[in-house]
Amino acid sequence: MSYTIALNFEDGVTRFIGCKAGETVLDAAYRQKVNLPMDCSDGVCGTCKGHCEQGAFDMGDEYLEEALSDEEAAEGQVLTCQMVPSSDCVIQVPVASTLCKTAVGKIEGTVAMVEQLSEDSIELAVDLNADAELAFLPGQYIHIDVPGSDQHRSYSFSSKPGEQRSTFLIRNIPGGVMSSYLTQRAAVGDRLTLTGPMGSFYLRDVKRPVLMLAGGTGLAPFLSMLEQLVEKGCDQPVHLIYGVNKDDHLVKTDTLDAFAEWLPTFTYTTVVVDEASRNSRKGYVTHHMDAEVMHDGDVDVYLCGPPPMVDAVLRHFDDEGIVPQSFHYEKFTPNQVGEAA
Known part of the structure; x- marks a missing residue:
């Protein structure tokens, strides 16, 4: 059994890793070349502290209160060196992704559909390469490179995670670099490069209206x-x-x-x-x-x-x-x- 852990870094980058049953988040991250902050890995220093926004896990009792107090634990703070997930989790990591020697991912795809829904909005569908792995939290966004330029634009997904086809609603800005591409030059099969996912705007566990x-x-x-x-x-x-x-x-x-x-x-x-x-x-x-x-x-x-x-x-x-x-x-x-x- 394996769980999906979303690591949200303070610079907006999200990295998804797999965590095996019984494995700590810190060990899973290092196994996948994400160097989360760590000094001791024994629950002593508190350097690996983060905040678990959702998901179930076991922290055990092998850490010092100086590293994680009872009050902090009650607020959802965790030590990734001690945290063993028992479900998918979302963790806020209070450092930039670059300090953890991880980078935002790049994914290749092709234009599958462009439809002008109104004078104000365009729907874009992108078919990801068969070998592409794109995980995101519903509500997050991604950068899309504009073909024929050195620029990118950022758009929230309108499709759900895990689909081979990603969709986006794009505001039609007359003269805009992406709008001009989509309304004048885009063709099915055009190659696109997407970078992400990013953002702290995403759906949390629904516990109330x-x-x-x-x-x-x-x-x-x-x-x-x-x-x-x-x-x-x-x-x-x-x-x-x-x-x-x-x-x-x-x-x-x-x-x-x-x-x-x-x-x-x-x-x-x-x-x-x-x-x-x-x-x-x-x-x-x-x-x-x-x-x-x-x-x-x-x-x-x-x-x-x-x-x-x-x-x-x-x-x-x-x-x-x-x-x-x-x-x-x-x-x-x-x-x-x-x-x-």
């Missing part, structure tokens, strides 16, 4: 998250508020309808800024975050959209005194994925 807030092509990571929830099942209510500027900017609603059928606890609403919209809900996402979806603060909130939307939601929470149990957000600009928290 979830509120997803998407702006425009910020819908992409939520499609990936919902794919995962459909596959694994979810008994908690999950609600998505999807905001766009114009009616014809609403895309993938047929997919959202399918998710609502496959996942009985999932519901969604759409919001359109344009006052002339035919949509029943007009304005901004913050105008439609009623008490029912906030669950008196007992909710995990995920937010992905352009910077003005993210800033507006942050102000709304502050003005209304809303403090969700957890809040994860990602800003994106036309050229790249921005900060995550």
